[in-house]
Amino acid sequence: MKDRMNQIAAIIIPCYNEMARLPRLIERLELELVSLLNDTGFDHVSGFKLIIVDDGSAESVSRVRLRTEPDPRIRLFVVTHPINLGQGAAIETGVRIGLADPKTVYFITMDGDGQHDVADLRQFLGQMASSGADIVFGNRFGKGVALEVPMTRKLLLYAALIFERFVTGLALNDAHNGYRVFNRSFAEVLRLRQNRMAHATEIKLIVKRHRARYAEVPVSIAYTEETLRKGQSNLGAVRILHDLIKVFLFSGN
Amino acid sequence: MEIKPFTFVFVVLLAALLSLDAMMLGAHARKAWWTMFFLFTGAGAASLYTAPFFELAELLGVGRPVDLVLYIVTVVLIRELFLSRARTAALERQITDLARKDALTSVVEIVPESDSR
Numbered sequence: 095m096k097d098r099m100n101q102i103a104a105i106i107i108p109c110y111n112e113m114a115r116l117p118r119l120i121e122r123l124e125l126e127l128v129s130l131l132n133d134t135g136f137d138h139v140s141g142f143k144l145i146i147v148d149d150g151s152a153e154s155v156s157r158v159r160l161r162t163e164p165d166p167r168i169r170l171f172v173v174t175h176p177i178n179l180g181q182g183a184a185i186e187t188g189v190r191i192g193l194a195d196p197k198t199v200y201f202i203t204m205d206g207d208g209q210h211d212v213a214d215l216r217q218f219l220g221q222m223a224s225s226g227a228d229i230v231f232g233n234r235f236g237k238g239v240a241l242e243v244p245m246t247r248k249l250l251l252y253a254a255l256i257f258e259r260f261v262t263g264l265a266l267n268d269a270h271n272g273y274r275v276f277n278r279s280f281a282e283v284l285r286l287r288q289n290r291m292a293h294a295t296e297i298k299l300i301v302k303r304h305r306a307r308y309a310e311v312p313v314s315i316a317y318t319e320e321t322l323r324k325g326q327s328n329l330g331a332v333r334i335l336h337d338l339i340k341v342f343l344f345s346g347n
Numbered sequence: 348m349e350i351k352p353f354t355f356v357f358v359v360l361l362a363a364l365l366s367l368d369a370m371m372l373g374a375h376a377r378k379a380w381w382t383m384f385f386l387f388t389g390a391g392a393a394s395l396y397t398a399p400f401f402e403l404a405e406l407l408g409v410g411r412p413v414d415l416v417l418y419i420v421t422v423v424l425i426r427e428l429f430l431s432r433a434r435t436a437a438l439e440r441q442i443t444d445l446a447r448k449d450a451l452t453s454v455v456e457i458v459p460e461s462d463s464r
Contacts, residue, residue: 177442
């Protein structure tokens with residue numbers, strides 16, 4: 095049996111101008127993580143390291159806090175990019191911080207705007223442990239969503255999915271979902287070169303290149319009017335297709 | 348030699364553009380400016396004495412001299428587009444590495460303040 099006492103999971107949260115939503119996310123995360131760690135049936139890790147990557151936000155995220163009497167099994171770190179580089183670059187920075195600690199066995203990425211359900215963490219880690227996968231992807235189309243994704247965006251995401259399947263050969267159902275978990279072996283070969291949204295495709299190319307084992311779990315996405323406005327516009331979805339071509343030609347992965 | 352109105356306007360516009368470039372580029376790019384000047388002047392002169400160019404085009408199996416120019420320019424532009432993208436990607440990687448190096452030296456663990464009551 096593995097020594098769970100010395101294994102932790104790093105939760106990497108890239109943020110850009112998310113101070114309106116980040117404190118609430120940290121609060122919900124902390125409650126969920128404490129619940130997991132106190133659950134005798136949960137034995138995947140013995141602690142969590144939250145890594146907030148501030149990607150050049152106008153307002154510093156250093157004001158975020160855990161509870162006044164926090165659980166010592168949960169630690170909070172903040173790292174700040176001096177300029178805005180993109181979500182892919184932020185994830186790469188977070189992964190490198192996680193790798194610096196030899197106890198980190200799992201790496202979880204989630205968006206900083208709170209649209210990912212923290213309750214899905216249990217099934218992510220459960221899937222990792224039971225399937226032996228190196229990486230587990232979240233699939234927003236496997237469950238209902240809180241608000242309907244606009245049809246035009248659905249069509250563009252579907253087109254992006256088809257192109258990704260053609261390029262990567264992976265049978266996944268969600269082209270661009272920032273909610274995923276991977277193990278240390280995969281983190282050690284992950285070297286993201288795409289700074290912005292195209293990193294999601296680049297990760298899949300790395301999976302293909304290294305023949306990593308992968309799985310998919312349904313996740314909930316809580317769209318709000320605010321996140322829909324802030325999220326990718328339809329033009330942004332077209333940009334995803336453009337970035338896919340860029341990854342295909344220039345990523346080196 | 349008949350000078351058509353379009354030719355006159357075209358030459359005037361080109362001269363204006365070259366003058367603007369001379370002001371914008373500055374002394375450090377003077378050679379580049381002179382190269383552009385001679386290229387455009389040479390092209391203008393060639394348009395007045397076209398016979399040798401038609402012979403060249405026929406020799407190469409291209410329909411007209413202007414088609415040959417179009418083929419060359421198209422290849423050069425497409426190549427420049429891809430090379431430019433590759434150079435930009437390399438520059439972006441350098442900037443990213445530099446910014447990340449700076450960020451990784453200042454990772455902060457947020458420790459909550461103890462209750463002082």
